[in-house]
Amino acid sequence: MIEEKILPYICHVFVCTNDRHGERKSCADGDNPSVRSLLKEAVGERGWAxxxxxxxxxxxxxxxxxxxxxxxxxxxxxxxxxxSDVPDIMKKIEPIITE
Ligand code: FES
Known part of the structure; x- marks a missing residue:
């Protein structure tokens, strides 16, 4: 049976890491796999987990x-x-968390 709950997070950051292995442009062609790790670290450092x-x-x-x-x-x-955009993304999240 399906269960319905309220999300516990104020915001959910989705980082596309889709990889088409060069067949077509995809987000894994750029920095996104490492961006995801850096965002996770930054969220943890701020106690926002x-x-x-x-x-x-x-x-x-x-x-x-x-x-x-x-x-x-x-x-x-x-x-x-x-x-290099990770600090700006964190700046965008900060007021959302502190509202
Ligand atoms: S939006 Fe990331 S691969 Fe399509």
Missing amino acids: GKVRVSQSGCLGLCMKGPNVLIYPQKIWFSSVTE
Whole structure:
């Protein structure tokens, strides 16, 4: 039987790590696998682990603009993400967590 619950997180960060192995553009062509690790580390360092969940995702549908990172339910979409963008993504999350 299906179970329905309320999400425990204030926001959920989805990092597309879809890899098409060069057959077509995909987010794993860029930094996203390491971006995911860096975001997880940054969330842990700030003690946000119970509030912010960082998850890898499959294709989000905007591959040509990738690597892509989404923040839900705030509907924030980052494209062309690199490792150097992680601090800016964390700055975007901070006010969401402290609201
Ligand atoms: S491969 Fe990442 S959005 Fe499609």
